[in-house]
Amino acid sequence: MSIMRHTESLILAVVSLRANLMRSILTTLGIIVGVASVIAVISIMQGFAHSITQQFENMGSNTVIVRPYVSFKDQLSGKTAQLTVNDLDAIGRYIEGIDIIIPAIDQRGVRLSYKGQNTTLQFVRGTVTGYDDMNNHYPENGRFMIPSDDAFSRKVIVLGADNRKDLDLPETPAGEYVQVNSQWYKVVGEMEKTDAFLGFSQDNVAFIPFQNAVAIMREQAQRNMFFMIKATNLDDSTVLIAQIERLLRKRHKIRKGDKDDFQIDTSEQLKEQFEGILDTMTLVVAAIVGVSLLVGGIGIMNIMLVSVTERTREIGICKALGATRSDILIQFLAEAVALCLLGGLVGIAIGFGLGKMVGALVPSLPEIVVPLWAILLSLGFSSAVGVLFGIVPASKAANLDPIQALHYE
């Protein structure tokens, strides 16, 4: 019997919310915004996480990356770190268990021109034969670097997949000449498209022989140099890393207790780092959303308090007709929860739409799927907000004295 009375309360709640439709919508706007952001953010984050995982799968899990590293604090005091070609030779010569080692130098913000068209590349990477195998990233047409390109510092360039469109190059760009910061290079190939990373295209790049990059960048080269190392043994990269570390510390004359001026990452670690960053971002966003839901809840409490005052007489009537304290309490609680759930449902719909929209704008993101747990969490959280912020107005209503409430004007 009491369950029936309570479903009755819920029906009454919905009726009274419908009666003040505009107010109900405005009241629940905070919840709508909060839940919509949860759903949108979670679905987009999930998309990113998925694309990052794929990214690192391409790289292979047995790749080790060595790069110069200076902590931000030391950077501020003017310290720099570098890797040299001699370091490269030393690692290749003395370290065991290396299948292949590929050096690379990135020069950022390079201008690429072709017949009056210009584009600014994310970077030009100077590297050598084998880079394509290591990264599972091959030319779509033409060829990649060959050993003699590097040996003779040939002025050849392999374009990224975006360049042709940006520069209005012919369908098969190989054989054309482009300018890299005013130096002429011959196009020998064009890379296949890659997945975007965190929503950014990775195809706005170009590749030139390693030696050319060293020559162009001069003293800058050593600070921007990094080595990609593929281990022969798939499982045990820790031994390899320890060996490289020992060798480089010795070569860089780093004293015991001082910090490394380089950093050695495995692709697995990088992946974990990125996933960690994503998790942190998700948490931060969740916290912001939590605050917005809290604010939404306060809004709901405020309006419910107004509503209780407005309906004092109605409450008095219901009490005279035999409503108990808990009848009134549950009716008003049901209203608050219904408001919040309504907001939650609308928010889920909007958030889903937003996620889809972002998915459509960023083609590299995989299909946007809102996980069930996010929906349940949102609904659960909204109803919790409803109960939490509805309890004060509801108990105010329940505790009204029937005689005074009946004579309230």
Add this chain to the structure above:
Amino acid sequence: MSEGLISLSNVSRFYEMGGETIKALDGVDLTINKNEYVAVIGASGSGKSTMMNILGCLDKPTGGDYVLNGTAVSSMADNQLSSIRNKEIGFIFQSFNLLGRATALANVIQPLIYRGEGRRKRKQMAMDALERVGLKGREGHLPNQLSGGQRQRVAIARALVTNPTIILADEPTGNLDSSTTVEILALFDDLIKNGHTIIVVTHEHDIAQRCKRAITISDGKIISDKVK
């Protein structure tokens, strides 16, 4: 002490106001039997509203005993009083006190919800009650779509629908014009013929004239109790 439907013995209700004790009711003894038609008359401030609140179980006496239909209600907790009000008492107010956003039917159904009556049954009961007060066909109207007399009829239907022990009417015609007043009073006469017990609180003597018994209150005490 004779056991009537309502029996008040030495009932008092005192209020503390600004350090002063106001004796709204002061040692009232009263017995009302089934199917009586009683008017409670008094000037404003005489204590008749307090009397009405106590009889209606909206308020608890400070002292004395109130037995309603065999149940001692003077010492009951709030929730028990709610259920007593629901079962035993039908209220009719001067300002109708209908739920403004609910239809006539929904208004009449309301007390049955608190009683836990089933959906179909309570709708039937409410329709019957509306028919008894002559509002068949108006069940879908909202209170503001009805005239004053019709609203009071809805209120009467709401009071009747639970088949209460007593019907308590507080200035039931106070907001109505004279011809509507006559209609409502005729309706009360019908209810008496059908065996209901009605207590009307009023300050209008011509209404009190129609009642079989008139109780006059002044300064919290019954000063006269006449049976015609």
